[in-house]
Amino acid sequence: MKKTGLIILALLVAVCMSGFAGASDTVKIGFHAPLTGFAASDGKSASIGAKLAVEQVNMSGGINGKKIELIIYDDQAKPSQSIPIASKLIGQDKVVIGISGSYSGPTRSAAGIFQESKIPYISAYAIHPDITRSGDYVFRTSFLGAVQGKAGAKLVGEILGKKKVVMITLQNDFGKSLAAGFKEAALNFGIEVAGEYQYSIKDRNFGSIVARVKAHKPEAIYASGYYFTAGPLISQLRASGVTVPVIGQEGYDSQKFIEIAGKAAEGVIITTSLDRDSKNPETASFISEFEEKAGFKADMVAASAHTAVMVAADAIKKAGSTDSVAVRNAIAATKLKVSTGTIRFNKLGEVVKSVQNQVVKDGLWRHHSIIDDAKILTPPEK
Amino acid sequence: MGIYEISLGTIVCINIIFAMSLNMITGFCGQISLGHAAFYGVGAYCAGMLAKAGFPMYAALFAGMIFAGMTGLVVGLSSLRVREDFLAITTMGVNFLFLGIVRQQDFLGGELGVSSIPSHGMGKIGFLVFVMILACLVIAWSHMIKRSWMGFAFDAVADDEDIAQVLGIDVGRYKLVAFAIGTALAGLAGGLYAYFARFIVPDDFGFITSITVLSMVAVGGIGSIAGVVIGTLLLTLMPEMFRFISDYKLLIYGLLLFGVMRFAPEGLAGLIKSFVGFICKKRAAL
Amino acid sequence: MLYLELLLQGLIQGSMYAIIAVGLTLVYGLLRILHVAHAGLFALGGYVGLLIFNETGSLILAMPLAAALVGLVGMAVYRLCYQPILDRPPYVALIASIGLFIAMEELFRLIFGPYGLTYKNPPLQAYVNLFGIHIRAAELCMVGASITLLGVLSYLAQNTRIGVACRATVEDPEMAASFGIDAIKVRYLNFFIGSALAALAGIFVSLLSNLVEPTMGGVPSYKALAIIVLGGLGNVKGTLIASLVIGIVEAFGTIYIGNLLDRDAIAFAFLIIVLMIRPQGLFAEK
Numbered sequence: 028m029k030k031t032g033l034i035i036l037a038l039l040v041a042v043c044m045s046g047f048a049g050a051s052d053t054v055k056i057g058f059h060a061p062l063t064g065f066a067a068s069d070g071k072s073a074s075i076g077a078k079l080a081v082e083q084v085n086m087s088g089g090i091n092g093k094k095i096e097l098i099i100y101d102d103q104a105k106p107s108q109s110i111p112i113a114s115k116l117i118g119q120d121k122v123v124i125g126i127s128g129s130y131s132g133p134t135r136s137a138a139g140i141f142q143e144s145k146i147p148y149i150s151a152y153a154i155h156p157d158i159t160r161s162g163d164y165v166f167r168t169s170f171l172g173a174v175q176g177k178a179g180a181k182l183v184g185e186i187l188g189k190k191k192v193v194m195i196t197l198q199n200d201f202g203k204s205l206a207a208g209f210k211e212a213a214l215n216f217g218i219e220v221a222g223e224y225q226y227s228i229k230d231r232n233f234g235s236i237v238a239r240v241k242a243h244k245p246e247a248i249y250a251s252g253y254y255f256t257a258g259p260l261i262s263q264l265r266a267s268g269v270t271v272p273v274i275g276q277e278g279y280d281s282q283k284f285i286e287i288a289g290k291a292a293e294g295v296i297i298t299t300s301l302d303r304d305s306k307n308p309e310t311a312s313f314i315s316e317f318e319e320k321a322g323f324k325a326d327m328v329a330a331s332a333h334t335a336v337m338v339a340a341d342a343i344k345k346a347g348s349t350d351s352v353a354v355r356n357a358i359a360a361t362k363l364k365v366s367t368g369t370i371r372f373n374k375l376g377e378v379v380k381s382v383q384n385q386v387v388k389d390g391l392w393r394h395h396s397i398i399d400d401a402k403i404l405t406p407p408e409k
Numbered sequence: 410m411g412i413y414e415i416s417l418g419t420i421v422c423i424n425i426i427f428a429m430s431l432n433m434i435t436g437f438c439g440q441i442s443l444g445h446a447a448f449y450g451v452g453a454y455c456a457g458m459l460a461k462a463g464f465p466m467y468a469a470l471f472a473g474m475i476f477a478g479m480t481g482l483v484v485g486l487s488s489l490r491v492r493e494d495f496l497a498i499t500t501m502g503v504n505f506l507f508l509g510i511v512r513q514q515d516f517l518g519g520e521l522g523v524s525s526i527p528s529h530g531m532g533k534i535g536f537l538v539f540v541m542i543l544a545c546l547v548i549a550w551s552h553m554i555k556r557s558w559m560g561f562a563f564d565a566v567a568d569d570e571d572i573a574q575v576l577g578i579d580v581g582r583y584k585l586v587a588f589a590i591g592t593a594l595a596g597l598a599g600g601l602y603a604y605f606a607r608f609i610v611p612d613d614f615g616f617i618t619s620i621t622v623l624s625m626v627a628v629g630g631i632g633s634i635a636g637v638v639i640g641t642l643l644l645t646l647m648p649e650m651f652r653f654i655s656d657y658k659l660l661i662y663g664l665l666l667f668g669v670m671r672f673a674p675e676g677l678a679g680l681i682k683s684f685v686g687f688i689c690k691k692r693a694a695l
Numbered sequence: 696m697l698y699l700e701l702l703l704q705g706l707i708q709g710s711m712y713a714i715i716a717v718g719l720t721l722v723y724g725l726l727r728i729l730h731v732a733h734a735g736l737f738a739l740g741g742y743v744g745l746l747i748f749n750e751t752g753s754l755i756l757a758m759p760l761a762a763a764l765v766g767l768v769g770m771a772v773y774r775l776c777y778q779p780i781l782d783r784p785p786y787v788a789l790i791a792s793i794g795l796f797i798a799m800e801e802l803f804r805l806i807f808g809p810y811g812l813t814y815k816n817p818p819l820q821a822y823v824n825l826f827g828i829h830i831r832a833a834e835l836c837m838v839g840a841s842i843t844l845l846g847v848l849s850y851l852a853q854n855t856r857i858g859v860a861c862r863a864t865v866e867d868p869e870m871a872a873s874f875g876i877d878a879i880k881v882r883y884l885n886f887f888i889g890s891a892l893a894a895l896a897g898i899f900v901s902l903l904s905n906l907v908e909p910t911m912g913g914v915p916s917y918k919a920l921a922i923i924v925l926g927g928l929g930n931v932k933g934t935l936i937a938s939l940v941i942g943i944v945e946a947f948g949t950i951y952i953g954n955l956l957d958r959d960a961i962a963f964a965f966l967i968i969v970l971m972i973r974p975q976g977l978f979a980e981k
Binding site (some may be wrong): 223 | 908911945947
């Protein structure tokens with residue numbers, strides 16, 4: 028009885044202490060991600076990635092002697108939720124920087140609020156082209172759909188040398204902007220798009236699309252999707268006897284994809300931003316520490332959120348204060364080596380970095396090739 | 410008042426208008442609609458596009474209202490053909506059809522939605538006051554309708570269409586009127602949402618949104634104006650109240666919907682009424 | 696050749712819809728409620744089946760066990776959720792059911808994690824080559840199972856005492872009761888059979904995609920409603936045909952008008968057209 032009382036007392040004291048420590052000298056970074064609802068898996072990966080970055084920064088002494096405090100809210104991937112969250116982060120929590128670990132809709136809505144209040148905001152992996160057009164306080168650490176689509180075209184047409192391609196397009200902002208980028212660059216690489224078929228994010232059975240694609244007899248298939256749609260899609264394609272290369276993108280980038288598709292996943296190539304075989308110490312340490320912290324293998328979403336927090340921490344450090352103008356300028360001047368490579372931002376706030384191509388080999392994502400062709404990677408300035 | 414409270418207040422008022430609009434159709438006239446978000450979306454897209462084309466806010470909102478009301482009238486025609494559960498599923502189908510069409514229209518932004526909708530230019534507080542006034546007007550108007558001859562006719566249609574017909578009420582006409590008014594108000598709410606968020610995507614107006622607004626009406630107490638306002642307040646602010654246990658937020662939401670329907674089928678309004686009735690009885694007994 | 700393959704894919708998809716929708720239509724025929732949480736039981740079936748299979752490695756064991764377990768849960772759902780609110784207006788049960796479904800989805804996520812589970816050594820992944828068309832064993836089994844199960848059910852309904860009792864209760868509950876049929880027993884039986892079928896459908900679907908996710912009930916939750924309405928609500932034969940029709944319409948639609956409308960919109964556009972021509976569904980009761 029006495030023992031439990033003591034433990035409770037000790038816990039209470041500990042809680043109070045940590046509360047006090049948190050109140051006085053921390054630097055607050057706001058973070059919103061879909062922790063519940065249909066997008067909860069990406070929200071979980073993203074928030075673990077962000078937490079890992081915070082731990083790493085705090086372990087190595089924090090920012091200018093202060094520790095980072097990450098304030099995480101759940102937005103259910105809904106714009107109507109992210110608007111009050113953005114307002115709360117700015118108005119109540121007084122964060123120095125906001126980071127989105129969420130999808131395009133909520134991110135674009137929140138970006139407007141951050142821009143109005145002149146608080147810097149970084150989108151970790153939402154790909155809507157209008158997010159950075161909200162204004163000069165908004166940045167993005169992942170590729171634009173169009174950039175990645177063009178990289179996909181180069182991968183198919185030049186690196187693999189395949190010319191007759193069928194596209195399977197996910198019907199949302201991600202799939203559509205990838206498809207637009209791919210089609211735009213296809214001509215430059217001599218690719219003929221024999222057909223394009225669309226599916227909804229809710230589909231898991233692709234029987235009719237597979238049958239149609241097969242009838243085209245393509246040399247390669249460019250299929251956009253997330254691991255939970257791509258996994259069933261690839262295994263169904265292979266089961267129906269389609270053996271040509273399948274090219275995907277960062278949406279596939281999760282160990283779960285390989286788990287779902289099984290042997291069918293072998294040989295699938297994707298354009299992404301996380302290189303599993305990287306010699307870069309930032310990337311290598313991220314991959315191993317993430318797996319240790321999370322209990323499952325790192326994915327693109329986690330790496331992007333990790334990158335966004337690292338960029339934020341670096342900018343606050345360089346700015347030497349939490350003044351929002353100074354921090355914004357520091358982000359704009361970023362030149363940083365992080366888990367997703369060496370990154371900087373262009374005038375619009377879009378990231379400039381190389382595309383990492385990964386291939387599935389023996390049940391693991393491995394290095395395939397790199398695209399660092401400036402013509403393809405340069406995002407729009409406006 | 411910080412910007413957080415202002416943004417919450419604005420959402421609550423928009424949702425009140427939205428829920429009131431559904432209450433007109435489902436609560437007053439008894440026609441279950443599972444696709445009300447479609448009209449919300451029609452209003453939002455119409456207002457958003459017109460705003461981007463340079464029209465002033467009042468014109469854009471008004472046009473959104475009219476356009477949504479006209480779409481609603483067309484859908485209302487189906488209520489003359491199909492009844493009850495068939496109508497519920499038909500309206501649900503209208504919602505999916507609306508989404509399917511909007512997704513593929515490049516001039517509506519397709520999957521990327523409509524962004525950079527111009528500001529309303531009245532400041533955050535100004536807009537909150539404006540939306541609040543509109544919400545009050547809608548509440549007052551609902552009250553008026555409920556007490557008018559039309560409200561009586563709606564009630565008769567909701568109770569039993571065949572008997573209403575026998576009583577000499579033109580059932581079809583009143584159903585259409587309810588649909589037109591209800592969907593026009595939904596269009597107004599949608600237009601306000603477009604100005605508030607200044608960015609809309611098709612998924613904002615999906616089936617889940619229809620279910621959310623129906624839940625607000627039903628949890629509050631179908632047909633009761635005060636109940637609907639309370640239900641809307643509760644369900645809109647719930648995610649904020651439970652922010653500290655965010656992992657269980659949706660679970661609690663689901664259990665609340667279930668619990669209210671299971672234990673208080675007449676909604677919170679019914680619960681309060683029976684509670685008041687209980688007290689009164691006790692007093693009378695004394 | 697392509698048409699044949701698309702037709703085949705449509706039938707495969709349709710037979711999946713059939714196993715889910717039959718349970719729903721049984722419930723509707725008996726109680727007049729739109730049982731959305733049926734899709735939650737479908738997902739539960741997927742989870743239970745996968746967990747048993749991954750433990751034991753035997754699909755022969757996993758299927759009946761999961762079906763029986765989920766069948767019992769279905770009976771519990773009836774007893775705890777629907778029975779107390781049967782005399783209320785239909786939207787009460789509908790919203791309670793939606794609340795229950797949301798809560799179930801969230802429970803799956805909280806217990807099994809958001810990423811979804813996969814089979815360790817997915818069974819039935821071999822395929823047969825039928826005149827150049829590859830069909831997977833899982834697809835064949837699903838079609839075979841749906842034909843067998845539904846065939847056996849209809850035989851039982853025609854030729855056994857309890858089957859006749861069920862049909863009589865659906866036709867005319869009061870008359871059936873006067874003949875000494877225990878309506879409560881019939882309801883439990885219906886919930887058991889319907890839920891067990893949903894569980895089997897859940898297992899087949901998860902075998903086809905090798906994935907069980909918290910949200911896997913999302914599509915069936917509304918698509919199955921559309922199917923039973925199309926089939927004439929409560930009409931089992933109509934539901935079967937409607938399932939196949941929707942499956943085929945979707946299979947062809949996603950290929951030939953997929954750039955105009957998405958899969959859901961195609962299905963619902965078809966539904967709305969049919970309902971405008973035949974307001975009581977394809978196979979009206981009366």
